[in-house]
Amino acid sequence: MEHERAVTRAWVLHPDLKSDHSRRPAEPALAEAIALADALAELQVVGADVVRLPKAHAGMLFGKGKIEELRQKFEADEVELVLVDGPVSPVQQRNLEKAWGVKLLDRTGLILEIFSDRARTKEGVLQVEMAALSYQRTRLVRAWTHLERQRGGLGFVGGPGETQIEADRRAIDDQLVRLRRQLDKVVKTRTLHRAARAKVPYPIVALVGYTNAGKSTLFNRLTGADVMAKDMLFATLDPTMRSVVLPDGPEIILSDTVGFISDLPTELVAAFRATLEEVLGADLICHVRDISHGESEAQARDVMDILTSLGIDEDRPLIEIWNKIDLLTPEAQEAMRARAARDETRFAISAVTGEGIDDLLAAIADILVGVKTTETLTLPFSQGKKRAWLFAQDIVQDEAQGEDGFDITVRWSARQKQDFERL
DSSP states (O other), X not given: OOOOOOOEEEEEEEEEETTOTTOOOHHHHHHHHHHHHHTSTTEEEEEEEEEEESSOBTTTBSOHHHHHHHHHHHHHTTOOEEEESSOOOHHHHHHHHHHHTSEEEEHHHHHHHHHHHHOOSHHHHHHHHHHHHHHXXXXXXXXXXXXXXXXXXXXXXXOSOOOOOOOOHHHHHHHHHHHHHHHHHHHHHHHXXXXXXXXXXXXXXXXXXXXXXXXXXXXXXXXXXXXXXXXXXXXXXXXXXXXXXXXXXXXXXXXXXXXXXXXXXXXXXXXXXXGGHHHHTOSEEEEEEETTSTTHHHHHHHHHHHHHHHXXXXXXXXXXXXXXXXXXXXHHHHHHHHHHHTOTTEEEOOTTTOTTHHHHHHHHHHHHHOOOEEEEEEEETTOHHHHHXXXXXXXXXXXXXXXXXXXXXXXXXXXXXXXXXXX
């Protein structure tokens, strides 16, 4: 049984830098950062601020006046941990921790902490450890010496122990080599599993999307699986696969993947590439979007950027699933349904109420089976093998025996027709 972790009082800051021309709108970015913090059970977010800055100060990130103003807030609210939604250099981290008398985590550190909390499979755990070590390696210059390593997880947020991290770069590099060897073994095993699956003629459908878009809820509705589905960022960290028989369609393997997020730290993109390998092998990609979210368009762009960076080609069939339609006003729901209806690759649904699911499944079946056509074939009596194959495929609609052979009416896909012609 796990020991209950002490709750740490945390404050979230989103630096809004005027000098950063690619910056996201500040309020939604802060809301996302708070949601990230809420994904850790042992954190209690007691306050949050957007800090507007002309540019980052080299040694301290913020100006002296702002640092003092925030120090008074943190002291009054007994804050123990400050989460900065953005990159913080080791020097800035050390100086701010000294000025405020608190621990500090930047965005990468926070996401790593969540990942360490959520990873369940051997591969997920190894990937998180490697990402954490790569991150720590950049922070060894006196900046990380105070962090304890007593509690479970990666130990960024806190723990009861007094021991210090005394590992130097060589120790970290040795550990990285060991982890990489272990990960290679795990990935090879996964490749064998994938090769075994490739022999099963089931198409793979991958659910991808921004974190918290409702992928796991949809996965559960389609498969009846009990995958963790909470209104929480990064609820799923390991791909889960289940077979689903589509109505009037083939049996498919459905894959639920880790949620994407904007500004995902580079250490994590590399570490979690293997987690997204299922997407690379998918016959169809379903991009699940939270259509009720104010930043839905920006989130969709982030997801497509990551898919492109993974090497997903443009020819791969991809459909957009506009989820959480039940959270919109009745007028907005109607407008969304009308917009989706004009494009055969978009579907407005609610994974919670089940609205639109039947149409979605029918479309998936059509894409994977190919649009079926009806044809009548004439086979001479000598071609009994071909006739037997047609019946084995369960595509014969009607058969009449004539003087020279059989007139057989079939309803088949382009793929089945090709297979028949190769016989």
